[in-house]
Amino acid sequence: MRSLLIAFLAATAALAGAVPTVARAAARAQTGLQRALTKAMSEAGSTSGAYVEDLNTGAVLYALKPTIQRLPASVEKLYTTSTALLKFGPSARLTTAVYGTGSLGSNGVWEGNLYIHGGGDPSFGAASFDKMAYGGGATMQQLVANLLKTTGITAVDGDIVGDESYFDSDRGTPATGNRPDGEVEGQLSALIYDRGFTSTAETAFQTHPATYAAQQFAAALKADGVKVPARTRIYAGITPSGASMLGSVKSPTIATLIDWTNAPSDNFFAETLLKDVGAQFGAGGTTAAGVSVVKSFLASKFDITPVFNDGSGLSYFDHTTPLQVVTLLAQMESNPIFVGSLAVAGQTGTLSTFVPSGTAAYGNCRGKTGTLQAVSNLAGYCTAANGDTLAFAFLMGAIDPNAAHPIQAQLIQDLANSKP
Numbered sequence: 502m503r504s505l506l507i508a509f510l511a512a513t514a515a516l517a518g519a520v521p522t523v524a525r526a527a528a529r530a531q532t533g534l535q536r537a538l539t540k541a542m543s544e545a546g547s548t549s550g551a552y553v554e555d556l557n558t559g560a561v562l563y564a565l566k567p568t569i570q571r572l573p574a575s576v577e578k579l580y581t582t583s584t585a586l587l588k589f590g591p592s593a594r595l596t597t598a599v600y601g602t603g604s605l606g607s608n609g610v611w612e613g614n615l616y617i618h619g620g621g622d623p624s625f626g627a628a629s630f631d632k633m634a635y636g637g638g639a640t641m642q643q644l645v646a647n648l649l650k651t652t653g654i655t656a657v658d659g660d661i662v663g664d665e666s667y668f669d670s671d672r673g674t675p676a677t678g679n680r681p682d683g684e685v686e687g688q689l690s691a692l693i694y695d696r697g698f699t700s701t702a703e704t705a706f707q708t709h710p711a712t713y714a715a716q717q718f719a720a721a722l723k724a725d726g727v728k729v730p731a732r733t734r735i736y737a738g739i740t741p742s743g744a745s746m747l748g749s750v751k752s753p754t755i756a757t758l759i760d761w762t763n764a765p766s767d768n769f770f771a772e773t774l775l776k777d778v779g780a781q782f783g784a785g786g787t788t789a790a791g792v793s794v795v796k797s798f799l800a801s802k803f804d805i806t807p808v809f810n811d812g813s814g815l816s817y818f819d820h821t822t823p824l825q826v827v828t829l830l831a832q833m834e835s836n837p838i839f840v841g842s843l844a845v846a847g848q849t850g851t852l853s854t855f856v857p858s859g860t861a862a863y864g865n866c867r868g869k870t871g872t873l874q875a876v877s878n879l880a881g882y883c884t885a886a887n888g889d890t891l892a893f894a895f896l897m898g899a900i901d902p903n904a905a906h907p908i909q910a911q912l913i914q915d916l917a918n919s920k921p
Contacts, residue, residue: 537915538563544908548898551912552823555921556834557889562921570808570820571896574871575766576878577814579826580807582759582842583833584795585774587802588782591756591838595622595777597639597692599648599718600744602659609655615747616740617644617718618664619692619711621780622752623773624761626695627717633701635761639750641694645721648748656728662738663715667691668776668786672710675788676815681706684815687769689776691786696769711737756838763842763869764850768813775812788812803829814871826880826894834882834890843867843881846913856910861886861917868913871896877905883916891916 542551542565550566597620603613624631624638631638648654668691671679681688681697688697688706694714699705707713715735723729752758762770772788779790792810799805805828807821833839844850847863851870856862868881880894895912897905 534915534919534921535563537919538912539565541908541911541915542895545895545897545905546900549896549900550823551893551895552827553891553893553916554827554831555885555889556831556892558921560921562891562919565823567824568822570822571878571898572817572871572873572876573807573809573814573819573821573826573896574873574876574878575768575771575814576821576826576869576871576880576894576896577809577812577819578763578766578771579829579869579880580795580799580809580821581771581775581778581791581812582762583829583839584798585778586755586759586836586839588778588794588798589755591754591759593755595639595752595758596620596749597622597625597644597752598749599644599747600740601747602741602744605652605654609653610658611652611654611656612658614659614662615657615718616662616664616738616744617692617715618740619667619690619714620752621667621691621773621777621786623687623693623696623758623770624752625693625714625750630695630701634696637753637757639752641717641721644748644750645718645725645727647750649725649727651748654722654727654747657719657722657730657733660734660736661715661719661729662736662740663692663711663713663718664738664740665690665692665711665714666739667780671788672697672706674772674811674813674815675818676811679788685768685772685813687773689769689772691776691780693773709737756842759838760842764844766844766851766870768815771813772811799829803832805829814873817873821896823880823894823896826896827892830880830882830892830894834892840867840882843869855906856914860914862910862913865917866913872902875899875901877902877909879909879913883913885916885919885921887920889921891919891921 552567553563600616628640672681672688690710692714775791776786780786783790783794805825809819844852846852846866847856866883871878878896
């Protein structure tokens with residue numbers, strides 16, 4: 502019995518000595534990471550801020566002016582896409598439909614008007630355009646094929662009308678005076694065809710998107726053998742309440758649309774999704790309604806209150822803090838669809854050339870970039886060398902983005918190499 506007691510006391514003493522040793526090692530590792538991050542952030546200048554949290558332990562590993570508001574630029578898309586994903590659900594789809602007033606004659610002639618009604622699908626367009634731009638999407642050809650399969654229409658005797666009334670008619674964002682602008686990377690409309698461009702070169706905007714889509718619908722009908730007389734009137738209008746749905750095509754899932762938004766940092770998709778959120782869960786298909794829904798959701802779900810008035814981060818009236826960004830990232834880390842939508846360092850999206858292969862951050866860190874004139878941001882996740890997941894936000898102002906990128910690359914390398 503005495504020998505067992507001696508052994509127990511010896512083991513207890515050894516353990517007591519080991520605990521401070523482990524604690525000191527952890528403290529040294531954390532201090533080393535802080536020194537490395539401080540050094541890198543000092544190169545970004547005094548108008549920058551940062552926040553890093555170990556999501557496994559809850560420890561704050563680094564904080565530099567974490568509560569000072571800064572321009573998020575495209576980091577703003579994290580707020581838009583997380584709200585759209587959680588409000589709609591990952592498997593939800595957006596519908597572009599054909600409605601009709603009138604009837605189908607025994608000879609297959611649709612006697613009455615046809616209405617192509619937009620449901621806010623940013624991917625809707627020609628099969629060739631969608632393949633080039635996204636590798637998929639909802640196409641006009643699919644819509645017409647579904648319509649003919651359902652109805653057997655062989656000819657049209659009536660008007661063809663494009664209906665974009667699910668959204669307002671603003672083509673841009675508050676940052677562009679709500680007018681069309683190349684920075685939006687497309688035109689905003691509930692019935693948009695090929696992002697509102699006249700060709701795959703994306704050099705010229707359509708003058709009237711809803712009418713243009715209706716014209717493309719008529720052309721697709723003709724291409725499938727449906728007779729559309731030259732006298733057919735084609736214009737923009739509103740689907741009557743008593744019209745019958747004759748056919749439709751579904752967008753890719755919201756999960757896919759989120760993926761096509763975040764990794765490449767697509768402004769057009771982000772702004773369209775914002776209006777979708779407003780149309781489905783708010784006061785209507787407007788930027789303001791979408792912003793209202795997102796603000797309310799962020800406050801109730803994540804207890805954060807960033808300031809913004811668009812969905813993509815183009816606006817210089819958008820403001821957020823590193824702490825707010827990491828707060829959202831911490832709570833979204835368990836959502837694989839959201840995390841998977843972010844660009845992968847050295848491999849995909851806006852981070853595809855960020856770090857070289859063979860480095861600790863390559864294929865490891867995921868993030869969302871944000872760039873405006875004299876603004877460069879990076880936020881996301883890295884797996885540390887000890888296996889912990891680190892959420893980070895590095896928001897840099899008054900800096901040339903070309904000068905900021907090497908600094909950000911070093912920062913995520915430091916995170917990936919760390920053992921907090």
